[in-house]
Amino acid sequence: MDPSNVNLLYNAPHQIPLGKLLAQYFYLTGLSAGSFVVSVIAVLGGKAEYKPLGKIGAVVAPLCLVLAPMNLLVEMAQPLRAWHLMTYLPGYINLKSPITYGVMLLTAYPISAVIYGFFVYTGNMKMSKVFAIIGIPLAIAVHGYTGFILALGKGRALWNTALMPTLFIVSAMVSGIALMILIAIFRNVYFSEGKTPEEIEADRELIYGLGKFLGAVIIFDLFLVVNAILVLLTSSKEAWHVAELLMWGRFAFEFIGIELVLGGIIPLIMVYYPKTARSFVGLSFASIFVMIGVYAMRFSVVIGGQSVPLH
Amino acid sequence: MSHKSSSPASSSEEQRKVRYAMVIDLRRCVGCHSCSVACKSENEVPLGKFRSWVKVIEKGHYPDVSRQFLPALCNNCENPICNRNCPVKATYRRPDGIVQVNQHRCIGCMYCMASCPYDVRYINPLRKIIQKCFFCDHRVDKGLEPACVETCLGRARIFGDINNPESEIAQVMATNPVTTLKPALGTDPQVYYIAADYDAMDPAAGVDINHIHFEEPY
Amino acid sequence: MKFNRRTFLKLGAAGAASLGLEKALTGSSDAMELIMGGAEVSRTTGKHLKPVPSTCLNCYARCGNYGFNAYGTLIKIGPNPEHPNSRGRMCAKGQAALNLLYDPDRILYPMKRVGPRGEGKWERISWEEAYSSIAEKMKGILEGGNPEEFVFQSDRDITTADFIERFVHAFGSPNAFVHHPLGGANKQTAQRLTWGEDYEIPDVANTEYMLIFGSNPFEAHYLRTSFVQRMTEARSLRYVGSDLLRAKAKMVTFDVRLTQTSGRSDEWHPIVPGTDGVVALAMCHVIMEEGLEDRSFLRKWTNYSPEKLKKHLKQYTPKVAEEISGVQASEIARIAKEFAVSKPATTISTGGATKHHNGVYTERCIALLNIITGNIDNRGGYCLPKSFTFREPAPVPPVPRRKSKLSSSATYPLAGTELHHRVLPLIKEGRQTVKLYMTYQHNPVYAHPEGKMIAQILKDEDLIPFYVCIDSFMTESAALSDLILPSATFVERLELETPPAFEMVPFVSLRQPMVPPLGESVQISNILIELAHRIGGKMSSYFDFTTEEYLRQRIAHIRPLTKSGGLSFLKKNGVFYDQSMKPQYDTYKKKGFNTPSGKIEIYSSRMEAQGFHPLPIYDPIPTHQSIKSGEFYMIIHQWMVHTHDRTANCMWLSEIIHENPVYINAKTAAKYNLENHDRVKVISKVGEIETHVQIVEGIHPQVLAIGDSCGHWEFGRIAQAKAFKSNDPNTRLLWWEKKESGFFAEEVRGKGNGVHPKPIIPIISDPIGGGQCWMDTKVRIKKV
Numbered sequence A: 001m002d003p004s005n006v007n008l009l010y011n012a013p014h015q016i017p018l019g020k021l022l023a024q025y026f027y028l029t030g031l032s033a034g035s036f037v038v039s040v041i042a043v044l045g046g047k048a049e050y051k052p053l054g055k056i057g058a059v060v061a062p063l064c065l066v067l068a069p070m071n072l073l074v075e076m077a078q079p080l081r082a083w084h085l086m087t088y089l090p091g092y093i094n095l096k097s098p099i100t101y102g103v104m105l106l107t108a109y110p111i112s113a114v115i116y117g118f119f120v121y122t123g124n125m126k127m128s129k130v131f132a133i134i135g136i137p138l139a140i141a142v143h144g145y146t147g148f149i150l151a152l153g154k155g156r157a158l159w160n161t162a163l164m165p166t167l168f169i170v171s172a173m174v175s176g177i178a179l180m181i182l183i184a185i186f187r188n189v190y191f192s193e194g195k196t197p198e199e200i201e202a203d204r205e206l207i208y209g210l211g212k213f214l215g216a217v218i219i220f221d222l223f224l225v226v227n228a229i230l231v232l233l234t235s236s237k238e239a240w241h242v243a244e245l246l247m248w249g250r251f252a253f254e255f256i257g258i259e260l261v262l263g264g265i266i267p268l269i270m271v272y273y274p275k276t277a278r279s280f281v282g283l284s285f286a287s288i289f290v291m292i293g294v295y296a297m298r299f300s301v302v303i304g305g306q307s308v309p310l311h
Numbered sequence B: 001m002s003h004k005s006s007s008p009a010s011s012s013e014e015q016r017k018v019r020y021a022m023v024i025d026l027r028r029c030v031g032c033h034s035c036s037v038a039c040k041s042e043n044e045v046p047l048g049k050f051r052s053w054v055k056v057i058e059k060g061h062y063p064d065v066s067r068q069f070l071p072a073l074c075n076n077c078e079n080p081i082c083n084r085n086c087p088v089k090a091t092y093r094r095p096d097g098i099v100q101v102n103q104h105r106c107i108g109c110m111y112c113m114a115s116c117p118y119d120v121r122y123i124n125p126l127r128k129i130i131q132k133c134f135f136c137d138h139r140v141d142k143g144l145e146p147a148c149v150e151t152c153l154g155r156a157r158i159f160g161d162i163n164n165p166e167s168e169i170a171q172v173m174a175t176n177p178v179t180t181l182k183p184a185l186g187t188d189p190q191v192y193y194i195a196a197d198y199d200a201m202d203p204a205a206g207v208d209i210n211h212i213h214f215e216e217p218y
Numbered sequence C: 001m002k003f004n005r006r007t008f009l010k011l012g013a014a015g016a017a018s019l020g021l022e023k024a025l026t027g028s029s030d031a032m033e034l035i036m037g038g039a040e041v042s043r044t045t046g047k048h049l050k051p052v053p054s055t056c057l058n059c060y061a062r063c064g065n066y067g068f069n070a071y072g073t074l075i076k077i078g079p080n081p082e083h084p085n086s087r088g089r090m091c092a093k094g095q096a097a098l099n100l101l102y103d104p105d106r107i108l109y110p111m112k113r114v115g116p117r118g119e120g121k122w123e124r125i126s127w128e129e130a131y132s133s134i135a136e137k138m139k140g141i142l143e144g145g146n147p148e149e150f151v152f153q154s155d156r157d158i159t160t161a162d163f164i165e166r167f168v169h170a171f172g173s174p175n176a177f178v179h180h181p182l183g184g185a186n187k188q189t190a191q192r193l194t195w196g197e198d199y200e201i202p203d204v205a206n207t208e209y210m211l212i213f214g215s216n217p218f219e220a221h222y223l224r225t226s227f228v229q230r231m232t233e234a235r236s237l238r239y240v241g242s243d244l245l246r247a248k249a250k251m252v253t254f255d256v257r258l259t260q261t262s263g264r265s266d267e268w269h270p271i272v273p274g275t276d277g278v279v280a281l282a283m284c285h286v287i288m289e290e291g292l293e294d295r296s297f298l299r300k301w302t303n304y305s306p307e308k309l310k311k312h313l314k315q316y317t318p319k320v321a322e323e324i325s326g327v328q329a330s331e332i333a334r335i336a337k338e339f340a341v342s343k344p345a346t347t348i349s350t351g352g353a354t355k356h357h358n359g360v361y362t363e364r365c366i367a368l369l370n371i372i373t374g375n376i377d378n379r380g381g382y383c384l385p386k387s388f389t390f391r392e393p394a395p396v397p398p399v400p401r402r403k404s405k406l407s408s409s410a411t412y413p414l415a416g417t418e419l420h421h422r423v424l425p426l427i428k429e430g431r432q433t434v435k436l437y438m439t440y441q442h443n444p445v446y447a448h449p450e451g452k453m454i455a456q457i458l459k460d461e462d463l464i465p466f467y468v469c470i471d472s473f474m475t476e477s478a479a480l481s482d483l484i485l486p487s488a489t490f491v492e493r494l495e496l497e498t499p500p501a502f503e504m505v506p507f508v509s510l511r512q513p514m515v516p517p518l519g520e521s522v523q524i525s526n527i528l529i530e531l532a533h534r535i536g537g538k539m540s541s542y543f544d545f546t547t548e549e550y551l552r553q554r555i556a557h558i559r560p561l562t563k564s565g566g567l568s569f570l571k572k573n574g575v576f577y578d579q580s581m582k583p584q585y586d587t588y589k590k591k592g593f594n595t596p597s598g599k600i601e602i603y604s605s606r607m608e609a610q611g612f613h614p615l616p617i618y619d620p621i622p623t624h625q626s627i628k629s630g631e632f633y634m635i636i637h638q639w640m641v642h643t644h645d646r647t648a649n650c651m652w653l654s655e656i657i658h659e660n661p662v663y664i665n666a667k668t669a670a671k672y673n674l675e676n677h678d679r680v681k682v683i684s685k686v687g688e689i690e691t692h693v694q695i696v697e698g699i700h701p702q703v704l705a706i707g708d709s710c711g712h713w714e715f716g717r718i719a720q721a722k723a724f725k726s727n728d729p730n731t732r733l734l735w736w737e738k739k740e741s742g743f744f745a746e747e748v749r750g751k752g753n754g755v756h757p758k759p760i761i762p763i764i765s766d767p768i769g770g771g772q773c774w775m776d777t778k779v780r781i782k783k784v
């Protein structure tokens, strides 16, 4: 018998301030950052056959980033006051807030990404490299900052960990690569007119290679998730409650079922199992699973993280 | 307790910083919700939102059972994480310690809400701005006690300037064991409890975490 | 007068909460402290607002309040710090009176039924039409020569009882049912038979020991705010007398369930319902066996000798009491001794003890504890109520010679009061033909037991050919009336009160309009004055005054008040008491008790004459003796934020409590395979209701408890938990209506406003007091 058996008779309702749209915002910035990084690797990697990827990424990255803040505007209670964020005056802006860095990054990163894209498309390799080098830290930061938004949410055990920004960046990479694979496959299948069979074959190899890369990043991502959970299970009481929610509670389906199994383990097998690893159908499914998985991750972190009552 | 002979306020005393705080003495609380309703009325708090509420639990096993209360409100923290995280400095600490929100500056991003470890902020669904208990600053500025303190049936709530050693609150705090909610978080809450129950202070106690109802922001 | 914290504390010296206050009390500091109460600033202009002092009536505690207006709107109802009883505090209900004043569903115009009774079709009419049609009806009754065919029922009203009675008597009818007692008829009857008063005032602020039987003052005492604040004072380290700090008073509670009171007591003793009497008697037995009684008091001030009493108590040993009540004999003996040696000490007993079939006996047994320990009208003891009496201005209409056939005096001659819940059933029985039935602030369909049957009586146009309802809201009863007269709420009325004084100095408290009556609503006295003049003849001569003149005459005999300015003093200050008067203790020493013998009647010849036992005895509850397995005792309780049927339309209150699950003990629930929130049927011999279960540890395993005040099916949309659009945007936000399921939604729990428990409570009365046995329902429970 539990000696301190407690029955709650009355309490104020528990609220969740940050909703599904915020999870979506995090997801889109992640996609953007991930595809930008892939694009840059392609451009900087120097190999000629990677070039097409560079171009795709250069378009997808700024595009996602235009969509992302739309979610925020809808979620905000006072969207018309969003300009308050952009006054950049010391008296009005709080430099300690991660949202402030976010706003700055959200201004700087798309600008640099557009310029980068311009040079990639005009074939100016030198300038592309310059802006790639400028863009990489910005891209990582743009997504990393969203991790900080959560990490600085002091009262929420799931968020308030040093792992959170890294976890966000790595899962952003995962989703970014998966998106790139999908687009590359699409391009290969539908836009291959005027290309030599060798070019098409090289393109295929490139996509299979990207699959392997995806696998590697998934492994890293899973490693981080396991870290996070292990620590949650042994940290504070609240942390234990969140772990409970994620592992066998209300969010187990999203977390274990979709994020880990459907979006992690299954695609991981698929990108290394020869039959699926070297098939567009297989890779397409793996990528779609990954993208769904990362979305579930954003959802269970944002909503799940808030579902333990604070009072 | 020594009875200091009263001396005219010296200049250093005049410059002494006011720090408002509240003590809630749970030996005296009867769980009547008068504070909650006084606050609603005083501050036009819309339905569904609370600046102040009283959690009620029952603990133990029949027949060794008791009821415990925990009146809750914004702690007007000395080190408020909500302020730290507000991007536009809409929420700020007044010199007397009251954590305020500039209602014209707030963009409604709700990050302060998400950051507060006590879940005491809310979006006013009618005015679409962030609100919470401001220690009834509009009353305090005019020399009145907050509404919930005035009406408290058990006189469990004591409010005042803790930097003034002559104040009731300073003396109560000096002579009673007090505690705050989640002290480990370092927010340094300025709502102090006397004889608060451990289980009532635990947000998860008595709650089926997998079936808890939660509300979307507005 | 500027009222700051320190003066406030000095007045109520016992308010010294903690050691730290010693300093504040001695006034050694000149530090600025915030003003404790009675003031309000405008949120828009920051200016101080001028208070309108008045008196709350959202329950019968009648606390002092202040209304604050801004731009013609009442924006806040706050406490009046100068009120000697409530001393600057107000409960949730009192402050939420703002909601009932501005309830969008309030009735603001006279309305006439169109279509069949109860169909809900109404037509707005003018006051002229309303008055003339009622006056016509009443004149018709007079012409028929049977004025008793006019029957008037109002709620357990202290405030307007005299005025309504004056009206009905002036008309010539004896059928004014206006005196409906606090805490039920049984308590009042027992009190009157024992020591000649209607109730006791436990002087809790100054006591050392509180022994509570079936009372829940932290949530629901009839003097709640004034009472409970003094209880908490006694429970804290406190300043007593000059500069002595005392330890807190002990609080021991007998209740069938864990309440806020019993849950915060030093000891909670669950007890089998209806058996408090035997426990109290066993305690008396122990006290006398141990020789701890106050023999000289017993000899001098009671009508029964200690020796005989001791002999009478012999049968009630702790062992016997244990078998009946389930409370351990050793505990009974220990508490008895503690109670006897703690000086002063007092008992507290209300509905849980008296709303039973043996209510009168039980209350007498509990009173006996105070009597044998000599804790009578002493500081910290069981005190006589102190208040003023108001006078009826001359000429006073004579009491009609024809006796009422509906009155309790025929059936329950000892009942100290009229038995409301019997009136309509007696009409159904054909005791009295009725031509006009009128109610004021009374909702028999909702408030009476077997409400379904009551509703049928009201629907029956043969039994009740014309029903005029004077109320502020479309109550369940108003919905069955023919004509509704919009009554001003207590926030808009001018009335006088003199509740029993906790400082033991009687006082007068004024209720005055905080805002002019909304719409075309009119206060009851003005309605009746107008009607009297329209009926004319002798009747108008008894109402030759305005409400204000009437009130002035009512207090004309209170010399110190008239000297201070009378009504105008009250209008300015809200409350009056003689500042120089010392607390009135031991008043019986001068004038004796208000009983035939002038003494406390432990032995009641009046009871004996009616065939009841003259001594305090334990009388087992008949229905409880045959309880079978699978059956439960169902008890009803008040919610801390509601008053019976009158507050469900206050949104700030209903937001806190809007559902009433049935509370059940965890072990019992396990036995019946019940889980939290399971829907169940609770079935009694007269009906069944459906609600969800709330599993708790703090309740007797054989008891089911369900709260009052919920489950309205009329009374406005807020009471019915329906969100709607109105001028007040809050009504759109009424969230407890929501029931849909989904990821973010709560589990489905049925209607958002709970259930109405009264339809399953059968009409049963205590044979002596006649009071309804609210707590004696035998039920079964079935999962749905």
Ligand SMILES: Nc1nc2c(c(=O)[nH]1)N[C@H]1C(S)=C(S)[C@@H](COP(=O)(O)OP(=O)(O)OC[C@H]3O[C@@H](n4cnc5c(=O)[nH]c(N)nc54)[C@H](O)[C@@H]3O)O[C@H]1N2
Residues within 6 Å of the ligand: C059, C060, C182, C183, C184, C213, C214, C215, C216, C217, C219, C220, C221, C222, C223, C224, C254, C255, C256, C257, C259, C271, C272, C273, C274, C275, C276, C350, C351, C352, C353, C356, C635, C636, C637, C638, C639, C640, C641, C642, C643, C644, C705, C775
């Ligand atoms: N908040 C609020 N306050 C009110 C009112 C209100 O409606 N709401 N109404 C006012 C009025 S008119 C009245 S009469 C009073 C009523 O005030 P109370 O009498 O104090 O309140 P009740 O809830 O009727 O009953 C008190 C307790 O008796 C317990 N009880 C039931 N049966 C037994 C029994 O056999 N033995 C024992 N020991 N306990 C038992 C119940 O569990 C309950 O907790 O309150 C007044 N004050």
Ligand SMILES: Nc1nc2c(c(=O)[nH]1)N[C@H]1C(S)=C(S)[C@@H](COP(=O)(O)OP(=O)(O)OC[C@H]3O[C@@H](n4cnc5c(=O)[nH]c(N)nc54)[C@H](O)[C@@H]3O)O[C@H]1N2
Residues within 6 Å of the ligand: C057, C058, C100, C155, C156, C181, C182, C183, C184, C351, C355, C440, C441, C442, C443, C444, C447, C448, C471, C472, C473, C475, C487, C488, C489, C490, C491, C636, C637, C643, C644, C645, C646, C647, C708, C757, C758, C761, C774
């Ligand atoms: N189940 C159960 N039922 C009980 C009891 C119990 O213990 N259990 N207790 C019984 C007892 S002790 C009592 S005293 C009765 C009381 O029950 P009632 O006598 O019905 O008393 P009230 O709830 O006060 O409501 C009377 C009506 O007054 C009307 N009203 C008119 N003017 C005003 C105004 O200015 N303000 C407000 N707020 N309302 C106004 C309201 O519309 C309301 O319908 O209930 C009894 N009913």
Ligand code: SF4
Residues within 6 Å of the ligand: B073, B074, B075, B076, B077, B080, B081, B082, B083, B099, B115, B116, B117, B118, B119, B120, B121, B132, B187
């Ligand atoms: S309690 Fe929360 S909202 Fe209030 S000051 Fe502290 S952190 Fe901020």
Ligand code: SF4
Residues within 6 Å of the ligand: B085, B086, B087, B088, B089, B090, B091, B101, B105, B106, B107, B108, B109, B110, B111, B112, B113, B130
């Ligand atoms: S909601 Fe308003 S107060 Fe809160 S963090 Fe955002 S801008 Fe600041």
Ligand code: SF4
Residues within 6 Å of the ligand: B038, B039, B040, B042, B043, B051, B052, B073, B132, B133, B134, B135, B136, B146, B147, B148, B149
């Ligand atoms: S101090 Fe004022 S705002 Fe804060 S809880 Fe009390 S009444 Fe509400």
Ligand code: SF4
Residues within 6 Å of the ligand: B024, B028, B029, B030, B031, B032, B033, B034, B035, B036, B054, B069, B071, B151, B152, B153, B154, B155, B156, B157
């Ligand atoms: S008003 Fe006072 S006694 Fe009542 S619940 Fe609030 S803190 Fe407790």
Ligand code: SF4
Residues within 6 Å of the ligand: C056, C057, C058, C059, C060, C061, C062, C063, C086, C089, C090, C091, C092, C093, C094, C095, C223, C224, C225, C226
């Ligand atoms: S106890 Fe509450 S409702 Fe009753 S009179 Fe006092 S303030 Fe009003």
Ligand SMILES: [Mo]
Residues within 6 Å of the ligand: C156, C181, C182, C183, C184
């Ligand atoms: Mo009552």
